[in-house]
Amino acid sequence: MKKTLLFIGLVSIGLSACRKENTFDGPSINEINSKFAILESFKVDKSTADFETGNAIFSARFNKIVSWKITIKGSISKATKIISGESKVIDASNASWNGSTTLFPLFKTENCTATLLIASENDSASTTISISKTKLLPTGARMIANFENGLDPKWTKFFQSGASMECLVKADNFAPEGTKYLNMGGTVNWDWLIGLVDFNANAYNNNVTFPFSTNPENEYFNVLIYGDPDPKTNMTKALFQFKEDENSDGVFDPTKEDEYDYSVDVNWVGWRLISVKYAEMVTLENGSPIPPKGNKLHNPDKIGKISFLQLANPDFGFARCKIDLVSFTQNKALDL
Amino acid sequence: MNKKTIFFIVLALASLQGYAQKARKLSFIGGARSSVFSNALSVSDTLIDTTTAKNNYGGYTLLDLGFNIQPNKQTEIMGMFRIKNNYGGFWGSGVQFDVRQLWVKGVVGNALRYQIGDLNLRQSPFTLYNHHADQLDSMPSVFKLQQNIVSYEQFYQNNTWRMQGANVDFGLSFSKFLKEINFNGFVTRLNATNFANVNERLMTGGNISVFQSNQFRFGYTYNSTFDLKATTANNNLFSNTIHTFDWSINHAIAQNNLKLAGEAGISNWNYSADTLAPVLNDYFVNAYAKLYLAYFHTNISVGYLNVGPDFRSIGAQSKDVNYNAPTLFFNRFTNNQQLRPITLIDMIGNENIYNRTISTSLASENEVFNDILPFGLATFNRVGAYGKLQYQSKNNIHVQAEVYRLNEIRGQGSDALKAFSQIKLNSKIPFHTLIGLANKLEVQLGMRLQQTTRNSIYATENIDYKNLQVSLGLNYEIIPDLELLAGFVQQQNNGNSFITERNEYSEVTYFRNSNYNLSQQIAAVGLRINFSPKAYLCALLQQSSYQDQSTINNKAMADFKINQFGLIYNILL
Numbered sequence: 001m002k003k004t005l006l007f008i009g010l011v012s013i014g015l016s017a018c019r020k021e022n023t024f025d026g027p028s029i030n031e032i033n034s035k036f037a038i039l040e041s042f043k044v045d046k047s048t049a050d051f052e053t054g055n056a057i058f059s060a061r062f063n064k065i066v067s068w069k070i071t072i073k074g075s076i077s078k079a080t081k082i083i084s085g086e087s088k089v090i091d092a093s094n095a096s097w098n099g100s101t102t103l104f105p106l107f108k109t110e111n112c113t114a115t116l117l118i119a120s121e122n123d124s125a126s127t128t129i130s131i132s133k134t135k136l137l138p139t140g141a142r143m144i145a146n147f148e149n150g151l152d153p154k155w156t157k158f159f160q161s162g163a164s165m166e167c168l169v170k171a172d173n174f175a176p177e178g179t180k181y182l183n184m185g186g187t188v189n190w191d192w193l194i195g196l197v198d199f200n201a202n203a204y205n206n207n208v209t210f211p212f213s214t215n216p217e218n219e220y221f222n223v224l225i226y227g228d229p230d231p232k233t234n235m236t237k238a239l240f241q242f243k244e245d246e247n248s249d250g251v252f253d254p255t256k257e258d259e260y261d262y263s264v265d266v267n268w269v270g271w272r273l274i275s276v277k278y279a280e281m282v283t284l285e286n287g288s289p290i291p292p293k294g295n296k297l298h299n300p301d302k303i304g305k306i307s308f309l310q311l312a313n314p315d316f317g318f319a320r321c322k323i324d325l326v327s328f329t330q331n332k333a334l335d336l
Numbered sequence: 337m338n339k340k341t342i343f344f345i346v347l348a349l350a351s352l353q354g355y356a357q358k359a360r361k362l363s364f365i366g367g368a369r370s371s372v373f374s375n376a377l378s379v380s381d382t383l384i385d386t387t388t389a390k391n392n393y394g395g396y397t398l399l400d401l402g403f404n405i406q407p408n409k410q411t412e413i414m415g416m417f418r419i420k421n422n423y424g425g426f427w428g429s430g431v432q433f434d435v436r437q438l439w440v441k442g443v444v445g446n447a448l449r450y451q452i453g454d455l456n457l458r459q460s461p462f463t464l465y466n467h468h469a470d471q472l473d474s475m476p477s478v479f480k481l482q483q484n485i486v487s488y489e490q491f492y493q494n495n496t497w498r499m500q501g502a503n504v505d506f507g508l509s510f511s512k513f514l515k516e517i518n519f520n521g522f523v524t525r526l527n528a529t530n531f532a533n534v535n536e537r538l539m540t541g542g543n544i545s546v547f548q549s550n551q552f553r554f555g556y557t558y559n560s561t562f563d564l565k566a567t568t569a570n571n572n573l574f575s576n577t578i579h580t581f582d583w584s585i586n587h588a589i590a591q592n593n594l595k596l597a598g599e600a601g602i603s604n605w606n607y608s609a610d611t612l613a614p615v616l617n618d619y620f621v622n623a624y625a626k627l628y629l630a631y632f633h634t635n636i637s638v639g640y641l642n643v644g645p646d647f648r649s650i651g652a653q654s655k656d657v658n659y660n661a662p663t664l665f666f667n668r669f670t671n672n673q674q675l676r677p678i679t680l681i682d683m684i685g686n687e688n689i690y691n692r693t694i695s696t697s698l699a700s701e702n703e704v705f706n707d708i709l710p711f712g713l714a715t716f717n718r719v720g721a722y723g724k725l726q727y728q729s730k731n732n733i734h735v736q737a738e739v740y741r742l743n744e745i746r747g748q749g750s751d752a753l754k755a756f757s758q759i760k761l762n763s764k765i766p767f768h769t770l771i772g773l774a775n776k777l778e779v780q781l782g783m784r785l786q787q788t789t790r791n792s793i794y795a796t797e798n799i800d801y802k803n804l805q806v807s808l809g810l811n812y813e814i815i816p817d818l819e820l821l822a823g824f825v826q827q828q829n830n831g832n833s834f835i836t837e838r839n840e841y842s843e844v845t846y847f848r849n850s851n852y853n854l855s856q857q858i859a860a861v862g863l864r865i866n867f868s869p870k871a872y873l874c875a876l877l878q879q880s881s882y883q884d885q886s887t888i889n890n891k892a893m894a895d896f897k898i899n900q901f902g903l904i905y906n907i908l909l
Contacts, residue, residue, distance in 0.1 A: 024747030025645065026844030029834060032749070033796035033849065065846065086846065217569065279569055280532045289530050296531075298569075 027065050037063045042090070042116040042125035051099030051135040058095040060116060060125070062088050069117045070095060072129070076110040079103065090116075099135030100335045104176040104224070104271035107131055140330035142211070144199050144306060147180045147324060154203035159195035162188035162317070167195050170322075176224050176271045177325050177336070184310050185320025192237075194310040194319045199326065201245075201304050208250040209304050212328060216279035216298030222334035223274050223308075226322035227266040233316035236266040238308065238323070242281065245304030246294050252304055258294035259283060266321045275333030300328075366400040366416060366909045369485070372423065373902040377666045381894035385670050392665040395423040400436055401909075411442040414453075448506040455503050456496035457522060459541055460599055462620055462643075463559040463578050464651030464694075466495045467712025470683070470705040471656075473736075474762035474782025476809020476823025478860045481874060481904070482685035489687045492656065497694050499524040499539070515547040526561065526696060533570045535563035537696060539651065554583040557601070561650045561696075572609040574696075578602070578649050591630040598623030598639075605648040613841045618644030622713060624722075637724040645717035645746040648842070652714035654694035659702045661689040670894050678702070680825055680858040681880035681898055698842040704829055704854065707803060708740065708756040708786050718742045718756070734764040748836060749847045752792035754799060759785045776819075780809035788833065801831035801852065821862040821874075829854040853886040871907040876900070 040061035049056045058070055065088050072081040080103040085094045101107060111130045118124065137143075147169045151157065159167050165186030171179045188194050201210045212219050221240065229236050240262045243252040252259070260281035264274060278300050282289040308326070312319035327334060372395030379385045402416035416437035439453030458465055475483060491498035501524030509516045521542040529536045538561070545555040557580045563573040580601030587594045600621040607613035624639030659678055664686045669676050682689055683705065691699075701710040709715045720742030727735040738760040744753040760783070767777040783806050790799035810822040834847040860878030867873070878900050884893045 024750055026749045026836070026847060029749035029797045029847050030792070030794040032847060277533075282530050282532045291531060 031064045034064055036066065036118070036121040036123065038123070038125070039063055042127060044114060044127050044129050046129070048130050048132050049097075049099065050133040051131065052133045055092075055096045055098045056129055057092045058083070058090055058097065058114065058116075058127075059092075060090040062118075064088060066118050066120055069119070070114055071117065072097065072112050072114045074107045074110045074112050074131075077105055077108045079105050079107045081107070098335060099131065104273075104336075106177050106336060107134055109134060135336070137327070138329055138332070138334070141334065142328045144326040144328065145182070145197075146178055146326075147182050148178045150180075151182075151197070152203050154200060156198035156200060157196070158193075159184075160186070160188040160191060160193060162186045162194070165195070167197075174226065174322060175324070176226070181224075181226070181322050181324035183320075183322045185318075187317040188312065189314050189317035191314055192311045194312055196307055196309040199306040199308070202250075208245050208248055209302055210300075210306075210328075212278075212300035212303060213330065214299065214301045216300050217277065218331050219278040219300040220329045220331075220333045221262065221276050221278060221281075221327075222329055223326045224271055224324040224336075225264070225266055225274055226271045226324075227268040228320055228322075229267055229269075230316075230318050230320075233312075233318060235312050235316045236319040236321050237263060237311040238266050238321060239263045239284075239311055241305075241307040241309065242278070242303050243305040243307070244294060244299050244302040246299065246302050248302070250304070255293055258292040258296065258299070258302075260292070260298060263287060266319075271322075271324075273334065273336055275329075277333075361406040363404045364401065364909060365404055366402040367488075368397075368399045368905075368907045368909070370397040370905040371395050371485075371902065373900060375665050376899045377669060377896060378899075379669055379894050379896045381670050383671050385894075387671050387673065388666070388669050394665070397421050397423075402437060410444070411440065413440050414438070448504060450502065450504045452502045453500065454491075455499050455501060455522065455524065456491060456493050457499050457503065457524065457541075458494065458496040459543060459559060459651065460557050460580055460582060461713045462580055462599060462601055462622070462647075462649055462652050463557050464497065464539075464541060464649075465712070465714070466492060466497050466654075466656055467652070467714065468492070468495065468656050469710055469712040469715075470702065472683075472782065472805065472807055472825065473760060473784065474764075474780055474807055474809075475684075476780050476807055476821075476825070476860075477778075477811045478809065478821035478823040478862045478876070478878075479684045479825070479858075481821070481862070481864070482876075485904070485906070486685065486687045486690055490656070490690045490692045497651070497654070498692050499526075499694075501525055501539075513548075515549055517547070518545045519543070520545075526694065529564075529567045531568065533568055535565075535570055535573065536567040537561065537563050537574070539694075541651075551586045552584070554581070556581055557599075559649065559651055572607055574607050576603070576605045576648055576650050578604075578651075593628040593630075595626040595628075596623075597626070603647050603649055605646075607841075614843060616646040616648050616842075618646035618648075618716070620644060620647050620714075633728050633730070635724070635726040637722075639722045639724075640720075641713065641722060641742065642719045642745075643714065643716050645744075647714075647716045648698075649714055650696065651694055653698060653711040653716070654691065655699035655701075655711065656690055657683065657702070657705075658689055658691050658695075659700045664688045666898065669896060674893065676896070677704075677882070677893055679880060679882050679898075680827060680856050681878070681900070684858065697840065698838065701836075703801070703833055703835065703850075704803070704827075704852075706786070707788050707801060707833065708742065708758050717744050717746055717748075719745050720756070731769045732764075732766050733770075734762075736760070736762045748844065749834065750790065750792050750794070750797040752790050752797060754788055754790045757785075757787045759783075775813040775815070776811065777813070778809075778811040780807070780811075782807035782809075788831075799831070799833055801833040802829070804828045817866040819864045819866065821864055822860065824859045825857065827854075827856045851886050853884070855881075855883045855885065857881050867907075870909075872905075874904045874906075876902045876904065878902075 042060040045057040067086045069084040079101045082102040083095050109131055114127050116125045150169045159165055167184045169180050170183045175181050184195055186194055201208055225238055242260045244258045245252055246257045261284040262276050262281050279298050283292045310319055375392040377390045398420040400416055400418050405413040418434045418436040420432040437454050439451055441451035443449050503522040505520040507516055507518040523540045526537040526539050541559040543557045547553045560577040562575040578601055580599050582599035584597040602619045605616040620643040622641050624637050626637040628635050663676055663682050666676050722740040725737045740758040742756040747753055762782045765779045786803040788799055788801040792798055805827045807825045812820040814820055829852040832851045835850050836844055837846040839845050858880040862874050862876040864872050864874040881897045883895045
């Protein structure tokens with residue numbers, strides 16, 4: 001018995017030696033509950049921003065961790081950028097603005113007002129900034145479709161003959177970028193498919209594949225989607241298919257070659273930027289992941305066709321959405 | 337390949353194998369249940385709630401039909417289908433057809449036992465264990481009946497978790513020095529890859545138990561959860577490994593018995609390629625002495641518990657209750673469409689909020705139901721002592737009492753440490769044996785008091801929080817096979833506390849001050865007709881109420897009541 005107790009004692013001492021000593025976990029509660037004070041006022045590092053060359057940095061400093069939100073509004077475009085966080089310091093690490101937008105449309109060359117709100121303390125502050133040059137698409141970005149020149153005749157299009165069908169490039173105030181976008185919608189109560197557009201690689205060059213890199217970790221697919229679902233059904237699905245022509249014969253064989261998919265339920269109202277790394281796309285069959293049918297490797301340089309399909313459950317039948325700025329970017333998602 | 341396909345393949349193979357054997361056996365097991373409930377909500381809000389429905393009706397009928405096939409003496413195959421029809425279902429709409437269980441088990445060479453498919457697994461309380469930490473210890477029968485349905489649905493059996501994989505165990509007996517050594521090992525799949533960026537995640541575990549004699553036993557337990565390399569291009573692999581050593585020494589003292597037992601171990605938690613993720617290493621010790629006093633029919637235990645602040649064990653720190661899950665009915669209420677909080681009525685009978693298997697990240701705690709040991713004995717950052725007493729008289733009076741006195745090891749947002757105390761008292765009194773009644777008359781009493789305090793040099797860091805739970809149950813056999821069931825539970829939360837917010841790595845990011853003056857009650861009465869030990873029909877009437885009287889609580893809820901009438905017909909084949 002004594003030996004056992006001695007052994008247990010030695011094990012306990014040995015174990016206690018491997019526990020690290022910290023003062024406490026998390027932020028100081030005393031500090032969290034202290035009276036709020038702004039130690040450095042809210043400001044921006046430049047009065048005029050050229051987003052082709054650099055970002056605008058907002059800054060402020062408080063005496064404790066608070067939840068804060070900076071809302072930047074364009075005076076002409078009415079575009080809105082929201083930056084939020086929970087910290088004691090606002091600086092380049094958490095409040096750097098590259099001219100991008102949270103609520104579309106995009107910002108224009110215009111004056112903007114930036115408002116800092118600390119809701120828990122019922123405190124706010126404002127500053128102004130004017131945009132001299134707006135943000136550019138990142139280097140290496142490849143535009144698949146911005147619809148500024150309408151529907152390319154080399155794209156393949158198919159639309160069901162349902163009720164109130166529409167597939168038009170429109171030019172109106174809804175345009176989030178440039179002046180035009182693709183509007184698709186209608187009611188089809190016998191099939192999931194409302195309509196589709198195939199963006200074929202040979203519409204852009206004479207090759208059978210798009211000129212993307214070989215590394216799927218570096219390739220990001222981006223699209224702007226405007227959601228306006230019927231509140232009764234809340235049913236619109238946007239499915240993007242990426243069909244790899246692995247043997248470069250100009251024909252996609254769905255039984256022997258990889259197809260990667262991205263499906264999204266368009267259940268929001270307004271424009272939203274969707275960005276997905278190509279390496280993270282999966283093969284879908286009836287909405288569920290399955291193993292790819294080809295070499296089972298993501299080969300962005302082998303993509304021969306990108307398809308956009310609008311779908312809806314035929315029990316409901318109705319779907320509608322708008323899309324714009326279908327593009328691929330390298331190394332990071334598109335940041336508008 | 338889905339479960340149905342596997343089941344038919346296994347069934348076909350079993351049929352072929354059994355064709356050549358005369359000893360083939362086929363038996364049917366399973367159960368059936370029909371349940372209908374009517375729920376009514378009443379809300380006391382400053383504005384009259386005109387936006388949410390106040391009545392809810394629903395029910396279902398289900399049949400679980402299992403085929404237990406024994407193609408030979410060494411093999412047993414089990415497949416169970418479920419057909420469920422929600423009331424109102426018509427021509428397939430609302431009807432669910434599913435495979436509920438599928439496993440094969442057998443013995444190789446009369447020595448090695450194996451099971452493949454669905455498994456109910458449990459290891460030690462610090463490695464793989466479903467603690468049911470937030471459940472009422474002394475649940476009146478009228479509520480236990482509903483909780484049993486939840487347990488059946490989620491496959492809760494003796495603190496096990498439902499998993500899929502393979503399990504083997506075997507033992508060796510010795511004539512000298514050692515009595516026997518038992519080995520057990522398993523591998524299960526926690527989540528499947530999505531073929532893109534989510535890796536295949538497995539859990540493996542094993543245990544070696546060495547019985548030197550009836551008096552001395554020791555063992556080693558291993559548990560590891562890890563991402564399988566190269567199942568996707570994502571090379572950031574998660575792993576959580578626990579090694580434990582346990583022991584048990586029995587020493588007879590006349591008719592009495594003294595047992596010295598315990599478990600100690602270490603854990604590691606890391607991501608291989610995420611520089612933001614911390615590497616957590618820590619240890620735990622749980623040791624106790626248990627004295628059985630034969631003359632008094634009493635067990636007395638005293639123990640020491642020390643679970644480090646960075647001790648992580650996915651298998652032991654998963655919770656059965658998912659506090660982020662939507663409630664089964666009246667999910668939102670009031671004009672502001674507030675999320676209705678999980679209350680006693682949900683904890684007792686709402687299977688929606690219960691997890692079937694372990695989670696892959698640290699589960700959310702809820703201090704309203706358990707502030708002291710939210711992950712049972714495996715709750716990290718606790719050190720202290722406990723004592724237990726169990727008494728069972730000759731005429732079946734049961735009394736259980738527990739006292740825990742614990743402290744934090746590392747402060748949470750403060751250098752001052754929290755002190756925890758918990759007192760539990762449960763008893764079951766069979767009055768029919770005491771006063772000589774022919775029919776059963778059993779009364780259950782339960783009480784749990786939790787208290788958390790922290791005294792800091794900064795008044796804003798102080799905590800004084802109490803949670804009192806009282807339960808009373810009655811079970812009276814009016815005539816043979818007709819029982820009157822009644823139960824009442826009252827829970828009171830008072831004082832202030834800080835709700836901990838954590839990031840995806842379980843690191844603390846913020847503390848939300850919360851003040852409680854919260855009162856919950858649930859009362860129920862039911863009539864149960866027992867057709868057999870395996871079949872009953874029960875009519876239930878129950879009312880639950882939720883009153884948040886705190887004026888300074890940031891998340892103050894409108895008071896509400898839920899009245900419920902239900903019929904349950906339950907049969908086990």
